């Protein structure tokens with residue numbers, strides 16, 4: 001299990017009860033594996049932190065974060081870091097941000 | 104000895120050859136003591152990183168940083184952290200910033 | 207190209223900043239033609255600072271007219287220009303600030319039929335619009351016409367900025383291969399916006415634009431890397447925050463590899479972004495940049 | 496106090512933002528009297544956004560006249576107001592943007608003899624000046640007259656902001672007990688400044704002012720803590736940066752514990768800040784806010 005910092009940006013905190021910064025202790029979903037991935041963190045957040053079921057669609061669609069949410073690990077786009085399979089270490093910062101469209 | 108990150112802000116990088124961010128490995132000045140303090144870091148920076156003697160006065164006056172430089176340890180004012188005697192740990196970020204006066 | 211005495215006096219203070227690149231920087235601005243799409247909250251501060259800095263030619267594109275409800279944030283307009291086309295109102299203010307600027311007015315609705323021909327006349331595009339349909343269209347058109355793009359958005363107290371299609375970096379589609387579903391989008395009119403927060407993001411845009419036009423990002427001394435700036439204006443008792451995220455480069459599987467004028471004219475952007483967006487686009491409140 | 500229909504329309508979008516505090520927030524702005532000291536680079540954007548947001552009464556204080564060399568960054572002025580008092584020029588623009596605002600003009604040099612009486616009429620002071628003598632004077636006067644202070648500075652591409660003398664927090668002297676020596680100070684006129692960088696810092700000031708006036712920082716939900724915002728506009732290929740530093744509180748050994756009107760009138764600020772600063776203060780270029 002790992003302890004990571006999580007931040008919700010671009011208004012995504014609204015989906016998580018107004019929480020902007022939090023710390024999570026995440027277990028690996030696959031028990032054969034010691035490693036914890038962002039996929040495990042996403043599941044953890046969906047299970048533990050979304051209190052209102054109708055908000056689920058604002059975070060997860062088709063088994064991963066919905067289109068329009070960018071994920072960053074230690075301020076780096078997860079696309080450069082294996083996306084869902086990115087392995088997390090203690091102290092890592094994972095940022096989730098909604099894409100904004102206003103002008 | 105400790106390895107810390109150092110940043111120079113508010114134009115203070117000009118005193119350090121244009122370097123804005125750097126890493127320093129600092130020895131304790133007092134050999135009886137394992138602990139490394141900000142005082143040790145200031146001495147280290149003055150000795151190792153100021154190449155031009157006439158720049159010294161832009162960083163150090165009367166044995167400490169000159170009036171107008173603020174020092175922050177992990178984004179916190181050193182006034183809240185024992186100032187020169189603040190003990191540094193590996194990975195700490197020490198920021199030095201000039202006070203600006205333009206408008 | 208050179209500067210006259212008045213120009214030295216007007217721009218001298220910025221030419222003194224080492225990173226601005228001195229006379230070359232100023233001439234870089236003077237020779238440049240930029241297009242600002244959207245004369246709203248982002249466009250207001252971006253236009254004022256780019257005009258003040260001495261960009262030679264500025265195109266302003268908007269189909270909308272100034273409304274009273276714009277004025278808490280759209281500081282390029284004023285009470286007396288309510289009802290005027292935003293392009294005309296913005297032009298008037300730009301000229302008052304700096305009569306040296308050539309202003310091209312495009313008072314129209316940007317579409318996949320007219321975008322390419324308009325963009326061709328410019329060196330740099332600023333996306334100050336407020337809806338995904340236009341954001342995809344602008345990015346695709348920048349790719350097809352080989353123009354760098356400073357793209358930003360702002361809602362409530364937050365904002366985002368990316369430099370796209372620049373020095374072989376990503377396009378908007380590389381970052382956002384699938385559009386946000388319409389029902390997941392918050393717009394200014396739903397959520398409101400703090401005037402200076404959107405203004406700050408427009409100001410960030412003007413600074414990144416000046417960097418591009420003065421060759422601050424260059425292979426030799428400071429190569430461009432894809433980033434996203436994320437701004438939050440209301441950070442409880444931490445004040446305000448601006449973070450820089452390191453972003454992906456151009457994606458091999460992205461449409462941008464084969465984007466061209468004809469393809470753009472055949473894309474149904476409304477359908478791509480989702481049905482409900484069609485309504486968003488026809489609601490004058492929601493497309494109020 | 497209430498709002499009329501036009502005011503609801505003008506300010507509706509910002510009132511929708513939850514952190515703005517709805518109608519109470521807008522009435523908080525409308526009832527407020529703020530003084531902006533310095534109508535230059537910081538003052539320009541701060542004034543434009545505070546006027547747009549609906550602050551009831553704005554005092555503008557500056558002794559200087561608009562020059563051509565100001566216009567690359569001082570976007571509240573314009574070519575036609577060159578030679579005019581900056582206060583008059585700023586007032587004209589504020590009124591054009593929002594005729595609801597009462598503007599008080601103070602076309603004078605702020606001194607330890609006149610500061611207290613002027614500050615007494617206001618609820619919040621913005622320090623948009625550019626030299627330490629005035630910054631110490633403004634802070635001391637805010638302490639003596641019990642007014643919160645939003646204090647900022649900007650040079651080249653960087654800027655700093657603090658909220659001072661607010662909710663029992665520090666004053667400028669608490670943070671800077673000893674002034675920077677004159678020979679260690681860089682001013683705008685020596686170093687130059689990128690227009691939108693100083694503009695961005697003025698915009699930060701307007702946002703923090705709005706927070707104060709709408710009671711965003713309050714004991715119950717979001718108590719104020721002393722911070723310094725540090726902005727850097729040219730961060731190589733990381734774009735731009737804004738950091739929030741946690742700062743010391745009020746210092747027990749600071750003069751602010753016993754500051755009053757008489758003491759201010761007897762402090763020789765020029766001598767306190769150092770001899771060379773006297774020259775700085777008499778050089779029109781260097782006190783060009």
Ligand SMILES: [Zn+2]
Pocket residue numbers: 376377378379380381456457460461462463
């Ligand atoms: Zn692409």
Ligand SMILES: [Zn+2]
Pocket residue numbers: 665666667668669670745746749750751752
């Ligand atoms: Zn004090």
